[in-house]
Amino acid sequence: MTLTIAIDGPAAAGKGTLSRQIAEEYGFHHLDTGLTYRATAKALLDASLPLDDEAVAERMALEVELSGLDRSVLSAHAIGEAASKIAVMPAVRRALVEAQRAFSKKEPGTVLDGRDIGTVVCPDAAVKLYVTASPEVRAKRRFDEIVGNGAVADYAAIFDDVKKRDERDMGRADSPLRPADDAHLLDTSEMSIEAAFQAAKSLIDAALIKKI
Template sequence: MNLVIAVDGPTASGKGTIARGLAAHYGLSHLDTGLLYRAVGRQVALTGGDPDDPLDAERATAFPAILLDDPFLRDEAVGALASRVSVHKGVRAALLQRQRDFARQPGGAVLDGRDIGTVVAPDATVKLFVTASVEARAARRHAEMLRRGQDIPLETIRADLAARDARDRGRAEAPLVEAVDAILLDNSDLDARQSLAEAIRLVDAALARHGVRPD
């Protein structure tokens, strides 16, 4: 039995850090699915397209693989573009199979995103939904931007996160929603180390309930 762990949650909830930590802890491959959407958004920008135009966004799904190594994919502006292109049905369909193939690889995997437990891998062994208050997430993102030398006002970041939440939850295709069988992890008051420790505890407990022992 392959161990597949789905980690979903809103922007800046820490789901990526947790997913990477879980992958290392259980010896699994990891995929940040949000990076695929960031690459599409970045490709749209590079080609002068409109991220709100379905055709422009769908054409950008043919981005060159080397784009995944572009450091600008982590930029705040690219994250906003990713949220905009992800509302298009054609974009999501084009990237879905790539994500499912990754989840089904021998040995298992950890995937993080916004619709892993509901759409990409609804049969995942364990599903986590990682969240935190907008205020906590904005403070984390603000600190991250400062470390990168980007002094973006905290209120601007908070407003952007709130807008992304509304867009991600309100989109018609694969909206951000907690799977009915997901385990909630609210890390508003936890640091990165504590969040990972709690995630491991929750996954271990879930595996024990299912009688599953990771290899």
């Protein structure tokens, strides 16, 4: 039997950081599903293909290899923007969700993070966490990341971007970002990375004991 942990939430809430810690703690496989949308977008951009042709985008989505995904080659701002545009297309979502579901069945367990894991990809996940933080805190985290890498950042522009990304993710018709009814909410606005991990671990351990 496979145990799946679903982690959803808005941009820069801390999903990736938490998912990697959980995967390590429990010895589970981890998939950052945002990378599947980013890889599709990058393939379209690299081939100079349009971002508004659903059939073309679907073809690219069907080609995405989950094993080769690497955030460092998919992190460009333009790729994120394109990813969030093609993520509204039902055919693209269908293709990527199918691959994500297949991944979620790996033994002995999996952690998937994204926007629709608990609601659409893995509705039967053993544990669902909805990780969030205020838009101000999330924008500051992105700002610190960029400055930490030695680049120049504009907080107001990043804040604006976080708000726009939220609107697009929460407002789309197909699989909008929202907590599943049975998700545990984890607001990390005032939490360190370690505190968020300990809070998540307590929720997961309690949920897993109940399931056994």
